[in-house]
Amino acid sequence: MIHVIEHVGSVVAAIEEAHRVLANGGVLRIVTPHCSDASSFADPTHRWHLNSFSLRYFTRSGGFSYYSGSRFRRISLHVRLLRLWRMLGFEFAVNRWRPFRKFWEYYLCFVVRGKVLTFELEALK
Secondary structure: OOOOOOOOOOOOHHHHHHHOOOOOOOOEEEEEEEOOOOHHHHHOOOOOOOOOOHHHEEOOOEEEEEEEEOOOEEEEEEEEEEEHHHHHHHHHHHHOOOOHHHHHHHHHHHHHOEEEEEEEEEEEE
């Protein structure tokens, strides 16, 4: 799902449908603009503005099973930042150290802007 999830009517329904059609162990790859990227809000067809924690509800670590019964194991998550911040090492820190990513998401992301999120999730059935 490359630049699709931000356009769908329901993120939960789209993830559930992907889970339904995937075999056990199948991989779902989602690429979407980060909520702090200007393109996330500039495109009038974008219905959802996601961050790196948005899909945790579908993983075992999310702890919110009342949203959906579809479960995935996160294989990888990569946050791409704008070029300046990438050159200064912020992208490396955001992707390598989860406490820093959490700090960045909560306090810095609209200054140190994100660009694209790439999720890889394995379907668990």
